[in-house]
Amino acid sequence: MMRSVPIGEAARQSGVKVPTIRYYEHIGLLPAPKRSEGNRRHYETSDLRRLAFIRHSRELGFDIEAIRTLLTLQDNPSQPCATxxxxxxxxxxxxxxxxxxxxxxxxxxxxxxxxxxxxxxxxxxxxxxxxxxxxxxxxxx
Amino acid sequence: MMRSVPIGEAARQSGVKVPTIRYYEHIGLLPAPKRSEGNRRHYETSDLRRLAFIRHSRELGFDIEAIRTLLTLQDNPSQPCATxxxxxxxxxxxxxxxxxxxxxxxxxxxxxxxxxxxxxxxxxxxxxxxxxxxxxxxxxx
DNA sequence: GCTTGCTCCTCTAGTCGCTAGAGAATGTAG
DNA sequence: CTACATTCTCTAGCGACTAGAGGAGCAAGC
The missing domain is CATH 1.20.5 (Single alpha-helices involved in coiled-coils or other helix-helix interfaces)
Incomplete structure (x- = not known):
């Protein structure tokens, strides 16, 4: 099993373009991943899941702020889901x-x-x- | 009959906001109207018609470039309407x-x-x- | 005349969600 | 060792406006 993938592979797997992934990191939607020695981003499975969540949400037309809220909710499964x-x-x-x-x-x-x-x-x-x-x-x- | 109206009145009559009218002038969609002594824009009936045309086109979702073409066509009624x-x-x-x-x-x-x-x-x-x-x-x- | 308050002026910068490009460094296959 | 692909950071641009700063013009009431 591969532990982590570079950004291009993450883009391929998630269907989100490379610059868009960096953009999501920049606006704080996706956490900054670990870097390799040569300063390249490496994404774990959890990052890829988050990216898939974001992509699907965008496809359904949710705006970034809504997705930010939805991601926070996902991170706190014991909260009520009214929001x-x-x-x-x-x-x-x-x-x-x-x-x-x-x-x-x-x-x-x-x-x-x-x-x-x-x-x-x-x-x-x-x-x-x-x-x-x-x-x-x-x-x- | 009133010969020409200031921008606020043009906005009211056309339903296009004041800054948007100035924006349309800036991008060359609406011709620059005459100015009063105090440097205020004054719109003639023909300008108001053009503005209504633009507004209706925008409501129907045509983008600015399409509207530019459509306006040029309107100015040349003898051309074929295939475009x-x-x-x-x-x-x-x-x-x-x-x-x-x-x-x-x-x-x-x-x-x-x-x-x-x-x-x-x-x-x-x-x-x-x-x-x-x-x-x-x-x-x- | 003078003040109040509205309209108007120009200009710059911000919105949203990316996308494109420059210029440099790193990684990989032959 | 040399290509070539991939990645890096950074800045600027897209469309169609919208918001705000800072100032000038104008009409009406006192």
Whole structure:
């Protein structure tokens, strides 16, 4: 079993890019790992787990501050998980809201694109709608 | 009829904030308007129309470069509108993709939140799922 | 005239979450 | 021993604003 891996291998295993790993260390999200004689970072399994946690959280759209809190919670398993739940619920509400507004946008854009007769700009529905918001009545944004 | 309005009024009418209007001027998206004796900007109706166009485009999620192109097209009504159509279609494709990925996220987050038994962090489904990506099998992200 | 309070001016720096690049050192394969 | 890859630190840039400092202009009330 390999005890620790250099940053490039950590990047490969976690799917987080090398400069991003260093960035996470810099902002204190990931603890500074031990260094080799030649001053290179070497990551233990626990670091890789933490990195995977961060990556998954980022994929789910949590911001750095939320992840910082979630990591602190993970480090203290005996605490109540209300905070974690609240953070996840807030993120869910945000996602739901975003889907709603993007769905309205989609309808708007479809109308624009369908309405385009592929002629001159002067008669182009795309430009026309952009210039006149009141032409989007059915979807408020 | 009022010939021209100061920046605050332009902001009110367009829904674009004052510093943002100045920013748009700075990056060359909005032409520099005439100034009063006391060096204040005064906007004509044509500027307000352009500002509305920009605002609506931003609401629909077009980036500044796309808007720059769209505005140039609007200024040249005799050109074919293929470019405008392409830009709108690209934006639509992007929106559709985003909705797809957010919908997957939503499912993931719902599972997490529903699974939380509101006990201790050590048994919290939210934290658990974040730590172990393989627990999200049904929705790839 | 004078003061109060609002609007406006320019300029710089900060936000978020990275990403890119310079320039140097270290490690590894042939 | 020589390539070449990987790593190091550090600074600057991205997009689209936003915030704040420090000062000037302007309209209304006294």
């Amino acid at each position: 974690a739940d609240t953070i996840a619920q807030a993120r869910l509400a945000d996602v739901v809201q975003r889907i709603r507004s993007l769905t309205a946008l989609k309808a708007e854009l479809e109308l624009m694109v369908e309405g385009c007769r592929h002629g001159k700009v002067g008669e182009c529905r795309v430009i026309e709608v952009l210039a006149d918001h009141s032409q989007c009545e059915h979807a408020r944004h | 405008a159509d392409t830009i709108a279609q690209a934006r639509l494709a992007d929106v559709v993709q985003r909705i797809r990925s957010l919908t997957a996220l939503k499912a993931e987050l719902e599972l997490m939140v529903e699974g939380c038994r509101h006990g201790k962090v050590g048994e919290c489904r939210v934290i658990e799922v974040l730590a172990d990506h393989s627990q999200c099998e049904h929705a790839r992200h």
